[in-house]
Amino acid sequence: MTRQQLIETIRRKQSFLCVGLDTDIRKMPQHLQNEEDGIFLFNKAIIDATLPYAVAYKPNLAFYEAAGIKGLVQLKKTMDYLHSLEDKAFTIADAKRGDIGNTSQQYAKAFLDPEGDFNFDSMTIAPYMGEDSVTPFTVYDGKWVILLALTSNKGAFDFQFLKTEYDDRNLFEHVLKKSQQWGTPDNMMYVVGATKANMLTTVRDIVPDSFLLVPGVGAQGGSLSEVCRYGLNSDCGLLVNSSRGIIYASNGTDFAQRAAEEAAKLQQQMADELRRIF
């Protein structure tokens, strides 16, 4: 999906909501836990219920890998289902990969290749190994790198805020600055943790035009209005993710309906915010 198509989708749905499909068998409703295709059936119900309110879906690979090869079959079925829908969503492989150049090429093939099992629009990438670990993900047309800059977890403070020799900037600022040479706002986004919304001003100074994927609204404590105040740009420029707050809103048979309600609430707030710019 190109940048223009993504912006069109956001305008049409008046939403920049990303639903995190962190599907954990143990947290699914009881009646799905013993189904052969339980993970897929759960995801399909969540997608059907939330698609009117969401523009993107983000399966976190860890949850599928934890279920072994069977879990990856469930992920493939989920992706096949998303691709089959007329209402196309932006898809994110939350994989946090990154390796030396020839190996990153293999990861890109695994997740982004249109001929591959998954054919995601984008994937999250860790920056530690530098340029040649990142650029192999930018070679597919209409596909995206989403580079980790500032994450929303406690461990973010261990290295991401270290002051570096470059203009006394923090490491995460240097990642944002340096990576401008590796991609453009048409093929590179950044993960920016919402629990530090005030840092979004700093981020926007460095990457005014880039889309930001903001995790951590809801369960991880971020505030949507703060994220919008500091993060919105004239193209929206945000994808705000909610995982647990939506997909585990209920663990009963009403889970999909409750997910739809939570997604609708967020979409309504997002529509209010978008009125400022569109």
Added chain:
Amino acid sequence: MTRQQLIETIRRKQSFLCVGLDTDIRKMPQHLQNEEDGIFLFNKAIIDATLPYAVAYKPNLAFYEAAGIKGLVQLKKTMDYLHSLEDKAFTIADAKRGDIGNTSQQYAKAFLDPEGDFNFDSMTIAPYMGEDSVTPFTVYDGKWVILLALTSNKGAFDFQFLKTEYDDRNLFEHVLKKSQQWGTPDNMMYVVGATKANMLTTVRDIVPDSFLLVPGVGAQGGSLSEVCRYGLNSDCGLLVNSSRGIIYASNGTDFAQRAAEEAAKLQQQMADELRRIF
């Protein structure tokens, strides 16, 4: 495999060779490329040929994921085969994962859990997200985190050598130092790229007792004798990886025999080095 068992294996085989199973279908001998189980058959032949000379095997996940779900089935068969052998090798999932705490738990389950599809002894982890992204991998008995410190690629110079506010140390030194609080030499190793062997002195100052996984000897340009000069400690403390130099020594029907010859050469050099310490 515990540290003591690993050291025993190194003593017994007079080797600290790790064979990187970066198995790329396009580089395998022609006669295996169209076999249903070609990747596994290739790996099995490499393992059978090199096991007398090697103490560890390191499949890089990217190459299996690039072959889709079928590729992961081939990896499972490879791991099942390694587990079935009487001569137990140390196994490394070169996965370079890392995510927020509850998600890293899922990755740990995927690769280290004895009940899971793979049951690796260890896995490589990227440090960017800090403590809670790393510690979930240290909870399984006899299993290891192998944390990226200094990688062997060109992109290593983008961030790993940045001077930080802490004693003017580079980022990779700070990763080594800080992570001492998260594990011990019994459950944490470090990736240290061999193309910068002189940096091993700095590394050994910070982590004198830890095992180091050294990639990049051979194809990536590192020298084994330099690595040993600066990296060996009284328990050996090194696993030196070679991937392409061994597994693609020939792409003809003699590939396994040629792999054995390359592995034997490295083992011979390693035995000479080990005489200094054992």
